[in-house]
Every structure is written in C-alpha cells, then in structure tokens.
Amino acid sequence: MADDSSVPQLVDHLFRHQAGQMISSLTRLFGMENLELVEDIVQETLLKALQQWPYRGIPENPGGWLWKVAKNHALDVLRREAMMQKKFSELIHLIEAEQLPAPTDALDHPLGDDQLSMMFIGCHPSLSREVQVALVLKTVSGFNVAEIARAFLLPEATIAQRLVRAKNKLRAEGMRFELPATSELLERLDTVLEVLYLLFNEGYDAHLGETLVRKDLCFEAIYLCRLVAAHPIGRQPQVHALLALMLLQASRLNARTDANGDIILLAEQDRSLWDREMIQVGLYHLGQSTEGNELSKYHLQAGIAARHAVAESYESTDWAGILSDYETLLEIAPTPIALLNFAVAIAMVHGSQAGLNELSKLKSDAALQKYHLLHATFGELYERSGDFSQAAKSYENALALTTNEVERRFLQKKLQSIA
Amino acid sequence: MSQFMLFIRGGSDTSEHLSAEQIQEAIERYRAWAQKLRAQGKLESAEKLKDNEGRMLSMKNGQVLVDGPFAETKETIGGYFIINAENLDEAIEVTKECPSLSEGGMVELREIES
Numbered sequence: 001m002a003d004d005s006s007v008p009q010l011v012d013h014l015f016r017h018q019a020g021q022m023i024s025s026l027t028r029l030f031g032m033e034n035l036e037l038v039e040d041i042v043q044e045t046l047l048k049a050l051q052q053w054p055y056r057g058i059p060e061n062p063g064g065w066l067w068k069v070a071k072n073h074a075l076d077v078l079r080r081e082a083m084m085q086k087k088f089s090e091l092i093h094l095i096e097a098e099q100l101p102a103p104t105d106a107l108d109h110p111l112g113d114d115q116l117s118m119m120f121i122g123c124h125p126s127l128s129r130e131v132q133v134a135l136v137l138k139t140v141s142g143f144n145v146a147e148i149a150r151a152f153l154l155p156e157a158t159i160a161q162r163l164v165r166a167k168n169k170l171r172a173e174g175m176r177f178e179l180p181a182t183s184e185l186l187e188r189l190d191t192v193l194e195v196l197y198l199l200f201n202e203g204y205d206a207h208l209g210e211t212l213v214r215k216d217l218c219f220e221a222i223y224l225c226r227l228v229a230a231h232p233i234g235r236q237p238q239v240h241a242l243l244a245l246m247l248l249q250a251s252r253l254n255a256r257t258d259a260n261g262d263i264i265l266l267a268e269q270d271r272s273l274w275d276r277e278m279i280q281v282g283l284y285h286l287g288q289s290t291e292g293n294e295l296s297k298y299h300l301q302a303g304i305a306a307r308h309a310v311a312e313s314y315e316s317t318d319w320a321g322i323l324s325d326y327e328t329l330l331e332i333a334p335t336p337i338a339l340l341n342f343a344v345a346i347a348m349v350h351g352s353q354a355g356l357n358e359l360s361k362l363k364s365d366a367a368l369q370k371y372h373l374l375h376a377t378f379g380e381l382y383e384r385s386g387d388f389s390q391a392a393k394s395y396e397n398a399l400a401l402t403t404n405e406v407e408r409r410f411l412q413k414k415l416q417s418i419a
Numbered sequence: 420m421s422q423f424m425l426f427i428r429g430g431s432d433t434s435e436h437l438s439a440e441q442i443q444e445a446i447e448r449y450r451a452w453a454q455k456l457r458a459q460g461k462l463e464s465a466e467k468l469k470d471n472e473g474r475m476l477s478m479k480n481g482q483v484l485v486d487g488p489f490a491e492t493k494e495t496i497g498g499y500f501i502i503n504a505e506n507l508d509e510a511i512e513v514t515k516e517c518p519s520l521s522e523g524g525m526v527e528l529r530e531i532e533s
Contacts, residue, residue, distance in 0.1 A: 009450065015443035046442045054449035054518070055467040055498045144438035 008058040015046055017223070018063055019142030022070050024114035027139075029074075029091055032121065032175045035139070035167055041077060045070040071095055115140055116231050117179050119224070123191045126173060131166045132195045133202075134159055141220050151202065151217050185233060192228065193242050193298070196221045200246050204253075215253060222246050229285070240289035241298035247282030248305035251275040263410040267314040279309045300329040304341075319348035336368055340377045352385035372401035379414065388418045422463060423510040425500040426527040427519050429493040448518040456502060461513060463501040470497070493525070501531070 019042050026038040048069050049062075059065040075095055078088045122136040137143040137151075145163065149156040180188045203217030225243045228234035255273035258264055286302050304325045311317035326342040339362055347355025359378055362368050379394035392415060399411045437445070456462035473495070474487040489495075500517075504510035507530060514520075514528050 010443055010447060013440065013443070015439040019439040046439055047437070050437075050442050050445055051470070051497070052467050053446050054453075055465040055500070057453065058446070058450055142439040144436070146436065147438050147440065 008060055008062070010058060010062060013223075014062060015049075016142035018066050019046060020118075020140045021063075021112065021115060022067065023139050023142070024112065024118040026070065026074060027118060028114050028177050029095075032177050033171050035170075037077065039139075041070060041073045044073050048073075113179065113231075115227065116233060117177055119192055119228070120180055120188055121170065121175060121177065123188065123195050124170065124175065125188075125191060126169060127166055129195070129198065131162050132191070133199055134162050135166050136195055136224070137199070137220070138163055140224065143220075151214065179233070186236070189228075189234065189236065189239070193225075193238060196225050196228075197242060197246070197298075199224075200249075204249060218246070218250050218253065222250060229288075237289045237292045237294045238296040238298055240285045241296055241302050244282045244284075244286035244289055245298050245302035245305055247278050247285065248302060248309050251278040251282065251309060257406075261406060262413070263406055266308065271313070274309070282306070282309065295328070295332075297329060297333040300325050300332070304329075317348075319345055323349050336371055337373070339368075340373055343377060343381070347381050347384065352381050355381045356385065370401060372398040372407070374398075375401065376407075376411065379411075383414075383418055391418055420503050420505060421510075421533060422531040423502050423504055423507075423514075424529050424531055425502065425514055425517065426496045426529070427498050427500070427517075428496055428525040428527065429519075429523065445518065445522065448521075452516055452518055456513065461503050463503055465498065465500040467498040468496060470495075497524075 022042045022045065023035075023038055026041060027035055030038050045066055049066060053059070075092060078092050078095070081088050118140050119136060122139055123132045127135065134148050134152075137148050138145070143151070145156050145160050149159045152159070179185070200218055200221035203214040203219075203221065222243070225239065225246060229239045229243050251274050252266075252269065254275065255269040255271070256264055264270075282302070283306060286306055289299055289302065304322050307318045307322050307325075323342070323345040326338060326345050329338050330342060340359070343355045343358040343362075346358045356378070359374070359381065362374060368374050375394045375398035379391045379398060382388070382391035382394055395411050395415050395418075399408065399415070402408055402411065453462055453465070471488050471491055473489060474485050475489070477484050477486070502510065502513055504513060507528075510528060510530070514526055517526050520526060
C-alpha cells in the first residue's frame with residue numbers, strides 16, 4: 001500500500017500554468033502567425049494526460065511529461081506541414097536535437113523569457129485594454145474562452161470574437177515574438193502592470209456572478225505579477241509596489257463579505273480573518289519597492305493598504321499618514337475612488353464636517369455626480385456626523401444609481417439602520 | 420476476496436472545449452478515486468489501451484480475417500481497472516464512484532473467474 005505522501009499530486013492550477021508556458025515556448029518557435037496551431041497542440045497535450053493519467057497515475061514530473069508530449073505533437077504537426085513552410089523543416093531539427101529548453105515544473109519558477117514575451121505581445125499598445133486582458137488570460141494563464149467569459153460576465157461569443165480580432169490584428173501587423181527594445185521596455189512594462197491591476201480589480205470588485213471565479217482572477221493577477229517581479233526585466237520598484245498592493249488588498253478577501261455575500265466595510269471587518277501571511281509577503285514587497293527613487297501610484301496605494309493592514313482597528317489606523325499618501329496620490333492619479341477616499345481620510349483626521357466639505361467640492365463634476373459611490377460616501381459621512389435625514393437622502397441617491405445587486409442590498413440595509 | 424474487471428467505455432470527455440483547469444480537475448477526481456481504492460487494498464491494476472489501433476480477428480472459410488482499425492465510438496474500451504472486492508455488491512459500490520461515469524462514460528463490470 002502506497003504511503004499518501006509518495007503519490008504524486010498536482011499543484012493547484014498546474015495545468016493552466018503549464019499551458020501558458022507551453023503556449024509561450026511553442027509560439028516562439030512557430031511564430032505569432034501560428035498561435036492558433038500552437039493552442040491546438042497544447043490542448044491536445046492536456047487531453048492526452050486526461051486519457052492516460054487516470055490509469056497510469058500522475059507521473060513523477062508532470063510538467064516534464066506534458067512538455068515531452070507537446071514536443072512530440074509539435075513534431076507531428078511540423079512533419080505534416082513541413083512541405084508547405086520551409087521554416088518548419090528547420091524547426092524539426094531544433095526540436096529533435098533537444099535544443100528546446102523545457103519549461104520548469106515548480107510553481108515559483110522565475111518567468112521565462114518566452115512567457116514574458118507572450119505577456120508583452122498580449123499587452124501590445126495597438127490592442128484595446130479589454131482585448132489585452134483577454135489575450136493574456138488565454139495565452140499566458142491558460143484560461144479558455146468560457147472561463148474568461150464567466151470572469152467578465154460576458155457572452156462567450158463576445159470573448160471569442162475579441163480574441164480572433166486580436167490575433168488577426170497581431171498577424172496583420174507582422175508581430176514578432178520577441179521582447180520589446182530596451183528603449184520601449186519600461187513603457188511596455190507599465191502597460192503590463194495596468195493589465196495585471198485591471199485583472200486584479202475585476203476579481204476584487206466582485207459584482208454579480210461567481211465569487212469563486214473572481215477570487216481566482218485576483219490570485220491569477222498576483223501569480224503573474226510575481227512571475228514578472230522575479231524576471232530580471234521585471235525586477236523594478238513599481239512591479240514590487242503593485243505586487244505589494246495586490247497582496248495587501250487580497251489579504252482582506254475573506255473578511256470583505258459575510259456568509260450571504262453581503263459587503264462588510266473596512267470599519268466593520270473582523271481583522272482576525274485577514275490573511276497575515278499574505279500581509280507579511282505584501283510588506284516584504286513593499287520594502288523591495290523602495291529601492292530607487294521612483295514613486296508610482298502603486299507605491300502610494302500599497303503604502304495606504306499597508307497602513308490599514310498593520311492597524312489594530314479602524315479608529316487606531318494611521319489616518320494622518322493615509323491622508324498625506326492620498327494627497328500625493330491625487331497629484332499622480334486623481335481617480336474618482338482616490339478622491340472619495342481622500343475625503344474619508346480627511347473626515348477621520350479633521351472630523352466628518354471637514355470630510356463633507358471636501359466631498360462637496362466634487363459635486364460640480366458631472367461624471368462624479370452619476371457615480372453611486374460619491375453618494376454612498378456622502379451618506380456615510382452624514383451618518384457619522386449624526387445627520388440621518390441627509391444620510392438617508394444620499395443613500396437613496398446612491399441606490400438609484402447602482403446596478404449591482406450586492407451594493408443594492410448594502411445600501412438598503414444602511415437605509416433601514418438609520419430609519 | 421474476488422477480482423473484478425472494469426471496462427471503461429467512452430471514458431473521459433475529451434471535448435476540446437474543456438479548459439486546462441477542468442482537465443486538471445477531471446484527473447484529480449481519478450487520482451482521488453484510485454488513491455482511496457489503493458489505500459483500502461482494492462486496486463489491483465489499471466491500464467490504458469491504445470486508441471484507434473484495435474483489430475478484430477475472425478475466421479471465415481478457414482482463413483483468418485483481420486479487420487480494423489475502427490473509428491473510436493462510445494462503445495470502444497479505452498482502458499480497464501482490476502479491483503478486489505468481497506462480492507458483486509461491493510464491486511458495484513466501488514464502480515459507482517468511478518469518475519468516468521460522471522463524464523458520460525459507461526463501465527462494464529465483470530467478475531474474474533477464480
């Protein structure tokens with residue numbers, strides 16, 4: 001009888017991540033114009049495992065097994081097509097001569113050049129942000145169309161179309177599979193970070209739908225960012241800052257909703273549910289991010305998240321520090337959310353009335369007027385100042401503007417509690 | 420203790436729409452099932468049969484005919500497990516948990532004559 005520990009098991013998401021690695025490595029060989037062919041080879045490889053492993057058990061080195069099968073599939077395809085494309089006959093020699101470096105098996109491996117190249121291609125500036133996200137999920141993360149569609153609450157056909165158009169575009173532009181020139185590298189890296197943070201927020205701002213899938217997006221964004229941070233090209237302060245930010249925010253995932261999926265605000269969260277280990281890793285990366293002089297928006301946001309993460313309670317949080325972080329953040333990236341949180345920080349430091357005065361300045365902004373969170377924040381600060389009738393009015397305004405069921409329930413509860 | 424053979428027909432759903440994650444989950448279900456049986460000493464052996472290479476031999480007018488290969492169908496045996504069980508009832512219980520059932524496969528259960 002086999003001892004449990006000696007039976008090979010699969011690391012979580014191994015197939016997904018192996019798929020991403022194999023797609024990247026094979027695309028380097030086959031070229032971007034054959035991306036779909038490569039995706040087929042990888043899919044066939046994974047299915048081969050599904051046909052064999054149930055009987056034979058999981059091999060000692062699953063990643064090595066998959067890569068070997070993928071190479072053999074690739075050779076079959078190449079031999080079949082070699083007549084048509086001269087390039088392919090050269091590839092056959094390369095693969096047969098074992099000149100291909102195998103993707104590594106461990107989850108914590110540093111990102112290979114191939115995967116980073118794939119990520120840079122997915123985040124190419126000629127593609128729209130939504131297409132970039134879908135393409136990275138498909139090629140680097142090994143999600144399939146149905147999973148991407150579920151994550152973004154869109155029909156599968158929409159995602160499939162986006163991907164086809166993206167591939168056509170990249171093909172039409174004769175995209176080469178290579179890392180961007182050094183002169184472009186940092187700029188392109190910024191796009192990669194934007195895409196990763198968008199991916200994270202898609203998961204973090206759980207709207208409707210399956211919470212599980214969405215948490216998965218958060219962890220996928222963190223996984224990819226860790227890979228980038230471990231690559232020599234990605235070892236940049238802002239990469240560590242984003243990684244710190246995502247980890248510190250994700251550490252609160254379990255405390256943000258109750259058993260019914262209802263929202264629990266930061267002030268009311270059970271802090272013992274925060275993931276301490278994740279906070280430690282987040283703080284570590286925040287430390288790493290301070291090398292160099294750069295102060296990105298991720299640095300400031302991570303700094304704010306860190307002040308929350310180490311605070312014993314909402315009241316004892318270093319609000320003065322947070323206020324000053326928001327002041328700097330607003331100079332770099334004055335997003336609506338940052339403006340609202342700035343007002344909340346003012347309220348915590350200088351009192352609710354001061355916070356309300358700050359919020360009132362935003363009322364003239366037409367776009368913000370339609371933003372339900374502006375009204376929800378007004379409600380919160382009026383409530384704290386004891387003005388329940390104004391608070392109720394604001395919550396009702398917010399209620400009229402939100403389309404999100406969870407937020408609706410939250411606002412209705414608020415209204416009931418002050419009625 | 421008797422031995423039983425489980426013929427897996429149309430075993431795994433090899434639909435190309437399965438995602439990497441779903442494929443891993445399916446493999447995980449088999450692993451968990453096999454590990455449980457192995458821990459109880461109930462799993463004797465298992466083998467996968469090669470796809471699309473089967474031949475059917477028969478004799479006609481004193482001549483051996485070799486037919487095939489045949490295209491894979493839902494009835495094709497994809498592989499087999501040999502298990503140990505006290506009796507048919509126990510073998511049925513074990514087989515009920517075979518993951519290929521939940522993937523649209525059929526399992527033929529036969530006792531091996533001892």
